[in-house]
Amino acid sequence: xxxxxxxxxxxxxxxxxxxxxxxxxxxxxxxxxxxxxxxxxxxxxxxxxxxxxxxxxxxxxxxxxxxxxxxxxxxxxxxx
Numbered sequence: 001x002x003x004x005x006x007x008x009x010x011x012x013x014x015x016x017x018x019x020x021x022x023x024x025x026x027x028x029x030x031x032x033x034x035x036x037x038x039x040x041x042x043x044x045x046x047x048x049x050x051x052x053x054x055x056x057x058x059x060x061x062x063x064x065x066x067x068x069x070x071x072x073x074x075x076x077x078x079x080x
Contacts, residue, residue, distance in 0.1 A: 004040060007052035054078060 001021075005013040008024045025044065026036040032047040040048075049056060055078055058071040 004048075007048050 001015045001017060002013050004017075005015070005021055008021070008028060010021065010024055012020065022038040025040055026038045028048065028051075029036040029038075029044055032044075032051075034043050034047060054074055058074055061071045063071050063075060
């Protein structure tokens with residue numbers, strides 16, 4: 001639960017799915033064009049993973065000086 005709250009960007013990470021977490025889940029779902037039910041199912045987890053952990057899809061890719069492509073762009077963005 002705390003990982004969910006952190007990924008949603010909540011400042012009060014208490015591990016309880018209370019009203020604030022539900023409200024934030026619904027807002028996230030709406031922003032991601034998912035029916036805002038407040039329930040975190042597979043679609044919401046997938047969308048949240050992409051937003052909170054944008055480098056996850058590239059975890060098996062090796063990049064080094066001279067590399068190009070989407071993995072490098074994602075890494076550069078994450079490193080700012």
